[in-house]
Amino acid sequence: MKRISELDYMKGLAMMMVVMGHVLLFSLKVEHTALIAIINICEMPLFFVVSGYLVHKEREEDLKETMSRLLVRSRTLLVPLVVWSIVLNICSDRVMCSLSVIYREGYWFFLALWWCDMLNTFTVFTSKRFKLGMVADMVLYSSVYFVILLGRIKNIDFGGILPIQNMQYYFPFFVLGLLMRKYKFVNDVVLSKYSYAVGMLLLIIGWYFSSLESFVIWFVAALEGVVVVWMVCKEINSELKVAKMLSIVGKNTLPIYAIHYLFIAIMPCTLRGMVDIPNGFFFQLVITFVYAVLVIFLCLLVDRILSLNPITRMIFFGESKRREW
Structure with missing residues (x-):
């Protein structure tokens, strides 16, 4: 590609x-500064939207191709997670017999993105098997997100290897990028001059009220931040x-x-x-x-x-x- x-x-x-x-x-x-606030609003949502956008495949994969892709993807995400966690622990003199030896919390992004890929592979398989359209896809991904929220409520983290709190916040951005790539309608709605104008306004408002630590305020501001940055990068x-x-x-x-x-x-x-x-x-x-x-x-x-x-x-x-x- x-x-x-x-x-x-x-x-x-x-x-x-x-x-x-x-x-x-x-x-x-x-x-706690204005600079930290704007960085926290925009940084990781951008990664997950772009990752979702790139993960979508235009042509249908067979089982062998899917497994091969997942193997490569797992290798390129989980190897750095483990190796650099160990390196960082050694450099900071934190070698101990626990999960933290092979998983430093700072590297949660690799694990969260890997989980997004795994969940998306299951969802794509279901969508193609039943030949679902845009609305049905949204319902299907919403159902997967409901499971993530349920896991967050039940505090299911598989011994620490499921960054459920981060998945709760970032999985919707991953799905947004995927749907933008898959459906032109979604892409045109998200990246329009109207969404750009509204996005700039809501980003500023969300940034101003970011100290409230509200999930809704941060999520809306992050969503609009993605729109604004994407539109700027296009130019x-x-x-x-x-x-x-x-x-x-x-x-x-x-x-x-x-x-x-x-x-x-x-x-x-x-x-x-x-x-x-x-x-x-x-x-x-x-x-x-x-x-x-x-x-x-x-x-x-x-x-x-x-x-x-x-x-x-x-x-x-x-x-x-x-x-x-």
Whole structure:
């Protein structure tokens, strides 16, 4: 499938926000600011929408193709989850006989995305078997989501390997991306000039009231954030240097996400005190952006070194082929 540039830009922006958010939280020890709020609203929903959009297959797969795809997908998501959790535990001197040795909470994204893929495979099989249409598909995915909510209520997490709280929030974004790819009607409704205008307004309102910690406010703001960022990325000129850099980051989000925790160092107390001020939005933005760019550069450097050899590429990232730049 031909790469869709706007999706790479979206993933690149989302990855930048993830690293900036972790710089604020773990390096600068800043938790409640306007910058953190807007990052938390947009970052992960963008990943799940794009992942859902890309997971849809135009042609019908047979059982062998489906199993082969799931095997590759499981390898590329679960291998980094385990390997980099162990690496991070060793680096932070947290080696112990527990699940946390092979699953650091910071890597919940890999596991949540894997579960989304597994649930989607079951749903797609059911949809194709009974030749369901758009409305029936929505009902089917809603039923799967109901099971997720039931698991959340019953606190079923299979010993910690089911990130049910994250699934509760992000699975709808994954399904939205999938339905946008599958049905032109859904895509046209979500990405229209009217939804763009409404989305900008609701994103600002949701950002303003984000301190209320309301599921509905955050979800609506995140949904509109996805619309706004997607529409903006559609207008980015691919010839710009910024676009090319975003594309590189977007094509390499997996290794950046896996490696970046190693470079999130605690900054000096003086600097932390300077940025932890009520109206320090732009100062925080500059500091975290500069440090995030440095961290991403180091991640890409480490990734290139590890990816030179197919054995280390498989061990650390579960990949048999080199990624594009």
